[in-house]
Amino acid sequence: MTEPALIEIKGVTHAYQTATGPLPVLDNLNVSVPEGTFTAVVGPSGCGKSTLTKLIAGLLRPDRGEVWLHGERVKSPRKTVGMAFQNPVLLEWRTILDNVILPLEIVAPRMPKKDRIKRAEELLALVGLEGFEDKRPSELSGGMRQRASLCRSLVHKPDVLILDEPFGALDAFTREDLWQTMHELRRQEPFTSLLITHDLRESVYLADEVIVLSGRPATTQFVLDVDLPGERALDVLYQPKAVDYLATLRHQIQIAQGRATQEEAAQ
Ligand SMILES: Nc1ncnc2c1ncn2[C@@H]1O[C@H](COP(=O)(O)OP(=O)(O)OP(=O)(O)O)[C@@H](O)[C@H]1O
Known part of the structure; x- marks a missing residue:
């Protein structure tokens, strides 16, 4: 079958x-x-x-x-389900790292904080945003914001x-x-x-x-x-x-x- x-x-x-x-x-x-x-x-x-x-x-x-x-x-x-849209809608009062972590706070509230941070940092590095973890969304270019948004939609390892x-x-x-x-992300995970x-x-x-x-x-x-x-x-x-x-x-x-x-x- x-x-x-x-x-x-x-x-x-x-x-x-x-x-x-x-x-x-x-x-x-x-x-x-x-x-x-x-x-x-x-x-x-x-x-x-x-x-x-x-x-x-x-x-x-x-x-x-x-x-x-x-x-x-x-x-x-x-x-x-992870979703990413044309407008990345990142929260300005959170850093880039905290924006990426957000779905884990909802989907995996018991996950230790250090593991959440590690997961988000790894993804950010994968899309070339290493060193921008502590920036606010407005400090990034449109393409960088979209990279962060992709990390956020993948951080909790969605089925789709x-x-x-x-x-x-x-x-x-x-x-x-x-x-x-996208090809690189797909290859890595x-x-x-x-x-x-x-x-x-x-x-x-x-x-x-x-x-x-x-x-x-x-x-x-x-x-x-x-x-x-x-x-x-x-x-x-x-x-x-x-x-x-x-x-x-x-x-x-x-x-x-x-x-x-x-x-x-x-x-
Ligand atoms: N909540 C809603 N209430 C009423 N009509 C809606 C609603 N959402 C979408 N529509 C209408 O349904 C149709 C399909 O909308 P949808 O956004 O799915 O199309 P799309 O193919 O994604 O459009 P585009 O390519 O322009 O982004 C459109 O005519 C839209 O105006």
């Missing part, structure tokens, strides 16, 4: 209740993320990508269908790391640095991740599989298996295979936006 995937979205349908009536956002969506893999989700703006992350984290309940995490049905917020456009607000060079940091992004290059560089969602209400329109080496240098994006992937994804997004057809994509 094959192991169930770590994240299983089975036939999920969801609508928001608005003043003008229900707004259908997800329609019979099926997504499966095996343990240890990195899945990226792309799709037109407003199609329901963030809604999907809230369902996985247990912050929303689907109208129909089921969300499973590690063999358990998700019915309420989960401590075993959900990344909702975490690099979207960064300049292109900082973003590429962070992509490499493997985790299962679901990344929401608008950046197709980012999806191909980071993910093992890219899921293209259709326009709202979203369903799975296309799945790309990224057959590139696990350890990727940035130049991989200029190799013919990656360039083909990017062209395919661009076309699929145009289809999702209603600007092209599957027949045109096949030509």
Whole structure:
């Protein structure tokens, strides 16, 4: 028997209740993320990508269908999910180290303080923030704050790391640095991740599989298996295979936006 995937979205349908009536956002969506893999989700703006992350984290309940995490049905917020967003929301009254430690205070209150500090310091060193432990968030650049936020989302070793456009607000060079940091983090402490992004290059560089969602209400329109080496240098994006992937994804997004057809994509 094959192991169930770590994240299983089975036939999920969801609508928001608005003043003008229900707004259908997800329609019979099926997504499966095996343990240890990195899945990226792309799709037109407003199609329901963030809604999907809230369902996985247990912050929303689907109208129909089921969300499973590690063999358990998700019915309420989960401590075993780490999340990082476009805006890192670090607490200014805490140092960088204390910001990173915060999830351990909630999830592992009995963990000795020295162990919490050691764990946070190790992660900060891994993302290149050694020496910045005692700084306040406002003393760091945007890219450094996002690195600290990644440490905070991983400090309690969550089953799954959900990344909702975490690099979207960064300049292109900082973003590429962070992509490499993600590969390094994954190598040092493997985790299962679901990344929401608008950046197709980012999806191909980071993910093992890219899921293209259709326009709202979203369903799975296309799945790309990224057959590139696990350890990727940035130049991989200029190799013919990656360039083909990017062209395919661009076309699929145009289809999702209603600007092209599957027949045109096949030509
Ligand atoms: N709490 C809410 N109540 C009502 N409508 C909502 C709510 N949250 C999101 N929506 C609407 O649901 C739709 C999907 O939103 P969602 O944030 O999931 O899309 P998205 O694909 O992540 O968007 P983007 O790519 O622009 O970040 C949007 O039209 C949004 O306006």
